[in-house]
Amino acid sequence: MRLPKVELHLHHEGAAPPAFIKGLAREKSVNLDGVFKADGSYAFRDFVHFLSVYEAATSVLKTPEDYARLTKAVLEESAANDVIYSETFLSPDFCGGSDVGAWREYLHAIKDAADEAERDHGIILRGIVTCIRHFGPEKAKASALCAAETAGDWIVGFGIAGDEMKGKPKDFAYSFDMTREAGLRLTAHAGEWGGAQSVRDAVDDLRVERIGHGVHAINDLALVDKLVENEITLEVCPGSNVNLNVYPSLAEHPIEKLRKRGAKVTVSTDDPPFFHTTMRDEYVNLARTFRWNEDVFAELNDTAARAAFCDEDTRERVLKRLERT
Ligand code: MCF
Numbered sequence: 674m675r676l677p678k679v680e681l682h683l684h685h686e687g688a689a690p691p692a693f694i695k696g697l698a699r700e701k702s703v704n705l706d707g708v709f710k711a712d713g714s715y716a717f718r719d720f721v722h723f724l725s726v727y728e729a730a731t732s733v734l735k736t737p738e739d740y741a742r743l744t745k746a747v748l749e750e751s752a753a754n755d756v757i758y759s760e761t762f763l764s765p766d767f768c769g770g771s772d773v774g775a776w777r778e779y780l781h782a783i784k785d786a787a788d789e790a791e792r793d794h795g796i797i798l799r800g801i802v803t804c805i806r807h808f809g810p811e812k813a814k815a816s817a818l819c820a821a822e823t824a825g826d827w828i829v830g831f832g833i834a835g836d837e838m839k840g841k842p843k844d845f846a847y848s849f850d851m852t853r854e855a856g857l858r859l860t861a862h863a864g865e866w867g868g869a870q871s872v873r874d875a876v877d878d879l880r881v882e883r884i885g886h887g888v889h890a891i892n893d894l895a896l897v898d899k900l901v902e903n904e905i906t907l908e909v910c911p912g913s914n915v916n917l918n919v920y921p922s923l924a925e926h927p928i929e930k931l932r933k934r935g936a937k938v939t940v941s942t943d944d945p946p947f948f949h950t951t952m953r954d955e956y957v958n959l960a961r962t963f964r965w966n967e968d969v970f971a972e973l974n975d976t977a978a979r980a981a982f983c984d985e986d987t988r989e990r991v992l993k994r995l996e997r998t
């Protein structure tokens with residue numbers, strides 16, 4: 674589907690095509706046994722295994738220059754899917770080990786590559802600094818410090834991803850409070866594995882304005898109504914959820930029920946090559962499964978543009994490009 678699209682939920686390394694990771698591994702003589710299947714795609718059995726394969730693949734990205742090359746590859750693919758605005762999750766744990774000086778160097782390299790992609794393809798990139806839940810609250814604080822130090826025109830948010838079954842949102846409240854103070858906007862992965870209560874906890878204890886996934890909110894309609902009332906946007910990643918077996922099929926995925934109940938839903942790919950998806954595939958599959966037409970997709974993209982963490986001038990530019998002729 675050739676509509677202009679806004680994507681709010683994309684993990685930077687998770688968007689790396691297998692060929693890109695294999696090429697870097699060859700250059701640097703890194704052994705990636707177990708990371709790929711015989712057919713060349715990423716190999717993982719379940720969610721916890723996915724997290725370790727993700728980290729193994731990411732280990733070949735060693736320098737700011739590697740991240741610049743990754744950024745170019747990722748944005749070319751997004752632009753080829755008609756994405757006009759994208760927010761990407763970046764972790765200081767992977768970029769310099771949460772040393773603020775090193776982190777700045779990675780960000781400069783990524784931003785230069787993003788500026789070039791914006792000139793060449795018109796795609797706009799903004800970054801969300803992300804702590805990793807299974808690395809624990811202390812590492813999260815170091816990431817939050819990096820985030821607070823680099824908050825600005827293109828680092829616009831702070832978030833948390835990773836294994837939702839490790840620790841409670843309130844263990845990370847300090848990091849969220851610090852980054853809110855620094856002017857960053859907040860999102861948290863919740864309700865992917867953790868049930869409706871995990872979404873409630875993220876909203877109450879971290880005071881986020883967006884939820885990554887959030888799909889299990891559907892098991893508690895009073896919670897969905899609270900999300901509607903508080904205008905909290907869900908970054909829904911249907912292909913990811915089906916691929917990781919959160920739901921057995923797209924037909925059983927709650928995105929349509931959430932939308933019908935009035936929740937602010939948006940559509941993203943999460944880690945596209947891991948989940949054998951692209952933004953175009955997501956749209957085609959949703960259109961086929963739920964009979965969504967262009968009006969529905971226009972509504973989703975309008976919701977996404979309004980929930981984006983960018984400044985108001987950028988938002989206006991994006992909204993203008995979404996206007997249909
Ligand atoms: O959204 C998917 C699945 N649910 C939770 N976490 C992740 C997803 N994709 C990547 N992640 C995590 C993972 O721990 O985010 C981190 C990875 O190490 C990267 S954030 C730049």
Ligand code: ZN
Pocket residue numbers: 682684834862885943
């Ligand atoms: Zn995610």
